[in-house]
Amino acid sequence: xxxxxxxxxxxxxxxxxxxxxxxxxxxxxxxxxxxxxxxxxxxxxxxxxxxxxxxxxxxxxxxxxxxxxxxxxxxxxxxxxxxxxxxxxxxxxxxxxxxxxxxxxxxxxxxxxxxxxxxxxxxxxxxxxxxxxxxxxxxxxxxxxxxxxxxxxxxxxxxxxxxxxxxxxxxxxxxxxxxxxxxxxxxxxxxxxxxxxxxxxxxxxxxxxxxxxxxxxxxxxxxxxxxxxxxxxxxxxxxxxxxxxxxxxxxxxxxxxxxxxxxxxxxxxxxxxxxxxxxxxxxxxxxxxxxxxxxxxxxxxxxxxxxxxxxxxx
Amino acid sequence: xxxxxxxxxxxxxxxxxxxxxxxxxxxxxxxxxxxxxxxxxxxxxxxxxxxxxxxxxxxxxxxxxxxxxxxxxxxxxxxxxxxxxxxxxxxxxxxxxxxxxxxxxxxxxxxxxxxxxxxxxxxxxxxxxxxxxxxxxxxxxxxxxxxxxxxxxxxxxxxxxxxxxxxxxxxxxxxxxxxxxxxxxxxxxxxxxxxxxxxxxxxx
Amino acid sequence: xxxxxxxxxxxxxxxxxxxxxxxxxxxxxxxxxxxxxxxxxxxxxxxxxxxxxxxxxxxxxxxxxxxxxxxxxxxxxxxxxxxxxxxxxxxxxxxxxxxxxxxxxxxxxxxxxxxxxxxxxxxxxxxxxxxxxxxxxxxxxxxxxxxxxxxxxxxxxxxxxxxxxxxxxxxxxxxxxxxxxxxxxxxxxxxxxxxxxxxxxxxxxxxxxxxxxxxxxxxxxxxxxxxxxxxxxxxxxxxxxxxxxxxxxxxx
Numbered sequence: 001x002x003x004x005x006x007x008x009x010x011x012x013x014x015x016x017x018x019x020x021x022x023x024x025x026x027x028x029x030x031x032x033x034x035x036x037x038x039x040x041x042x043x044x045x046x047x048x049x050x051x052x053x054x055x056x057x058x059x060x061x062x063x064x065x066x067x068x069x070x071x072x073x074x075x076x077x078x079x080x081x082x083x084x085x086x087x088x089x090x091x092x093x094x095x096x097x098x099x100x101x102x103x104x105x106x107x108x109x110x111x112x113x114x115x116x117x118x119x120x121x122x123x124x125x126x127x128x129x130x131x132x133x134x135x136x137x138x139x140x141x142x143x144x145x146x147x148x149x150x151x152x153x154x155x156x157x158x159x160x161x162x163x164x165x166x167x168x169x170x171x172x173x174x175x176x177x178x179x180x181x182x183x184x185x186x187x188x189x190x191x192x193x194x195x196x197x198x199x200x201x202x203x204x205x206x207x208x209x210x211x212x213x214x215x216x217x218x219x220x221x222x223x224x225x226x227x228x229x230x231x232x233x234x235x236x237x238x239x240x241x242x243x244x245x246x247x248x249x250x251x252x253x254x255x256x257x258x259x260x261x262x263x264x265x266x267x268x269x270x271x272x273x274x275x276x277x278x279x280x281x282x283x284x285x286x287x288x289x290x291x292x293x294x295x296x297x298x299x300x301x302x303x304x305x306x307x308x309x310x311x312x313x314x
Numbered sequence: 315x316x317x318x319x320x321x322x323x324x325x326x327x328x329x330x331x332x333x334x335x336x337x338x339x340x341x342x343x344x345x346x347x348x349x350x351x352x353x354x355x356x357x358x359x360x361x362x363x364x365x366x367x368x369x370x371x372x373x374x375x376x377x378x379x380x381x382x383x384x385x386x387x388x389x390x391x392x393x394x395x396x397x398x399x400x401x402x403x404x405x406x407x408x409x410x411x412x413x414x415x416x417x418x419x420x421x422x423x424x425x426x427x428x429x430x431x432x433x434x435x436x437x438x439x440x441x442x443x444x445x446x447x448x449x450x451x452x453x454x455x456x457x458x459x460x461x462x463x464x465x466x467x468x469x470x471x472x473x474x475x476x477x478x479x480x481x482x483x484x485x486x487x488x489x490x491x492x493x494x495x496x497x498x499x500x501x502x503x504x505x506x507x508x509x510x511x512x513x514x515x516x517x518x
Numbered sequence: 519x520x521x522x523x524x525x526x527x528x529x530x531x532x533x534x535x536x537x538x539x540x541x542x543x544x545x546x547x548x549x550x551x552x553x554x555x556x557x558x559x560x561x562x563x564x565x566x567x568x569x570x571x572x573x574x575x576x577x578x579x580x581x582x583x584x585x586x587x588x589x590x591x592x593x594x595x596x597x598x599x600x601x602x603x604x605x606x607x608x609x610x611x612x613x614x615x616x617x618x619x620x621x622x623x624x625x626x627x628x629x630x631x632x633x634x635x636x637x638x639x640x641x642x643x644x645x646x647x648x649x650x651x652x653x654x655x656x657x658x659x660x661x662x663x664x665x666x667x668x669x670x671x672x673x674x675x676x677x678x679x680x681x682x683x684x685x686x687x688x689x690x691x692x693x694x695x696x697x698x699x700x701x702x703x704x705x706x707x708x709x710x711x712x713x714x715x716x717x718x719x720x721x722x723x724x725x726x727x728x729x730x731x732x733x734x735x736x737x738x739x740x741x742x743x744x745x746x747x748x749x750x751x752x753x754x755x756x757x758x759x760x761x762x763x764x765x766x767x768x769x770x
Contacts, residue, residue, distance in 0.1 A: 005424075006416025010352050028446050040448070041512065041613075042505035044455020045463075049501040051456065052463040053494050077498065089452045096436060099385070099424040102417075103347045166413060190491060197495020205502055434615050455613060461657045462609050507610040510571050514603045515675060516595060516627030 556753025662693025
């Protein structure tokens, strides 16, 4: 979700700008050092590809795939630092040419979508792919990583909006998280399907198979990891804690359960309060866990559906 | 955000605004956006003044008002949505007005700048402010090959549609994802050829 | 001293198939030679050897000598100044946003000053008949215009040898005529890989026929192309222009 101008105040815009400049600088440095010159035009072409792919209308309940980022997919194909550079290029052009995402909010959008989405998702991808072998494992990993990336970026976005005082956490978080849990399903499925198509036709293009894209070094993991942790510390943690009071207060004042916003009523676990549980944080955690496990289960199912069955007489 | 390629700003008409150097326009954009975002809401003179300035610029630029309006409206649902949510909060109304005001002014500023500045001008400005060359090359190549890839995607989709006799959703997803997969493969192969073409003309 | 000298050139693709199986030929300065052959005969692969893009991992097998200097990793810059390669797909070659920027790319890489670069851009545009096109966006050109801009971009580097890969494919008759006229006016040594047999007859006194990575014929174009059995044996055919009583014969 691209945050427009006017939604973030000075301190939020400034902090996210610092974090994202650090992340992009790290990515550029790594790409300059590790990527062979043959692959440099590929960054530009991959960015064009992402842009073009976002224009393809997948039939999603009448919506479009324009909400998808695709950072994790590019990370699996070119490596995480290259993915950061690619998504940065896409977001920068979207910001300056299309006013899609504010100019001052570019820092936040880069942090959410270029760094959190691409790198965070990539970390999940590698982790899951290591635990589950073969083509099926890779597809499951991609689907789940795509979902996680979308949700993570959305949560950070809600945190930034809350820190800026534009949208209270109690309202923003459930809305963003729920919507992106649904959008994330799309991102996961599409990422997995595209990865499948590429790996069947040109498996040499996958980062793990290409000698030109070495696996990330410890320095990379450390650097991006630090940024992710900082982001969580600044934008998410402070809100998750005072939330029980916040939610009770807001709910009491507004009759929150009966909020007419269509987004919330679409959530299967309305308002993140499971009936019979009064402790809001516990309820949130449980709902979040259920959502995540469901997503993982769906990803496993997808992997099983798509992967080639090993031939019985191999 | 789903925008069609023919909406990619061309920046080639010839009004006073178009002829201003790109650096001036981008600097002004930054200034206006920065001010609009950071000015406290109490200082309404700023917002009124900015709005007036923008309307004058819009008029001078001879961009059709209908075009500007559609661009801004395309981006507004989010603004309206958040505004709605905000309006339900106790502090709501004035806050909502501020957010909407700032957003719309900034949208208008950037839209005007984007539609009166040719892309190469933007790239040159980026170069001057020392944006790393790798990023600039990536952006430049991306911009150049957007259309080419979009055309390819369109052709592939039409070719598949010509052989599609079922319209089940699952089939559509399969088709579209294989089109997207093919698009990446073609983009990779084209990237190799672009590299060779760049080397052939002396690129280091 | 020959413009191009090839001895025993071999090349294998990644999957092991042999693309070139020991090619040897010479081209004198100022010659215009057509490189003919069916698809998959290795024409494009051969052309990529002429400016050092192939072999990917030098040294390759066989020698390529341009203007007396052997192609090696150390003198690639000098070789690429001497040999201008025009690629098959103009979109691969037009990687800059505007025409002027794209044509300026080569001269800028050569380290020339701004005034000289601008002068070369104007000269090249005039040479290909596209004066005034500098500010146009590279995407919104017609196919014929794109091909001519590609040629201009290469001419701006003032190479001694011009190598073209399928320059007239996908061109409409007018585009083809215009391109042919431009080529005819250029004094550089020319090697043109093409399926356009009429073009070969009209522009190139000499032809080399490649099939499955080997040279199967090298001689005067009209003689080779009129030899119907030879043509058919190598996936080609005798062009109409060489049929007797063709109205355009002798009026290229």
